[in-house]
Amino acid sequence: MIEARGLTKEFGGRRVVDELSFTVEPGHVTGFLGPNGAGKTTTMRMVLGLHRPTGGTVTVRGQRYDGLRAPLHEVGALLDAKGVHRRRTAYHHLLAVAQSNRIGRRRVGQVLELVGMADAARRRAGAFSLGMAQRLGIATALLGDPPVLMLDEPVNGLDPEGMLWIRTLMRELADEGRTVLVSSHLLSEMALTADRLVVIGRGKLIADSSTEEFLSRRGTDAVLVRVAEEAAAEPFARRLAGAGGGVTARQDGALLVTGLESARVGALAAGGGTVLAELTPQAASLEEAFMEMTQEYVEFQASGSGAR
């Protein structure tokens, strides 16, 4: 379990993680979601004791990272896949980490198998593709067989096969009862991978819920409607608004209606004798809904706290 309470980080007086409180439970893949620059990496670095919080606390299984007796056996992390010694082979990279953490040679072979890299064990890390480097990073994170895993944007730059592999592995690790926290800036990716989400924007918590619950709160679907005669647009827009719809007139003359089902829009048109040229339901994409949520939050912050 990972627990953050009021976790805050400032760099040179600029607050990039702002009183974050959340809990990451074992047995789930938890997505740590936020736009670029939201503060995900900084938060993960605080979990690992690589940044000291300006305020608040974060613990792994009830302990602060610097209080863990055998950190690699408690929490494994992939932060920067390319951050390995380029001239070392995959095997020697893993062996060096294992030896400095009193982990036996046998485990090196096991994790290489686990990430499907047994054949590449003697190749130098510097020559690896991003996908191979991510696999090596995950092998390193798994060396101590830790109950808690943290992966920062592990699917970034991977091909579909690599993405599927990482998703499946994360699911298996969670099914074994481990705590798995994985960051991403893509809701579509997390919707496929995570069963829980911790969502942040500008360092602040936006949501901490099941993925299902988060998705059910997604942006309002809209209906695009176009009247046959231009002159009818304005009275029809008023009629829609009178029925509780939110109406935006687009530059091309179409009306974007929120808050009313398409059948209701059609019925209102028929009832008022308005001939329609188009009536199209517009499902907001996941990414749009996510952008909308984080955007709203940012705007709220900007107007709520004055100059920021």
Ligand SMILES: Nc1ncnc2c1ncn2[C@@H]1O[C@H](COP(=O)(O)OP(=O)(O)OP(=O)(O)O)[C@@H](O)[C@H]1O
């Ligand atoms: N060591 C540092 N010194 C100063 N500012 C920093 C430092 N590390 C991160 N930042 C800033 O903190 C903010 C949050 O960065 P962070 O990397 O945590 O975000 P992120 O959500 O992981 O985004 P990304 O996906 O783009 O990495 C950014 O504006 C970044 O420039």
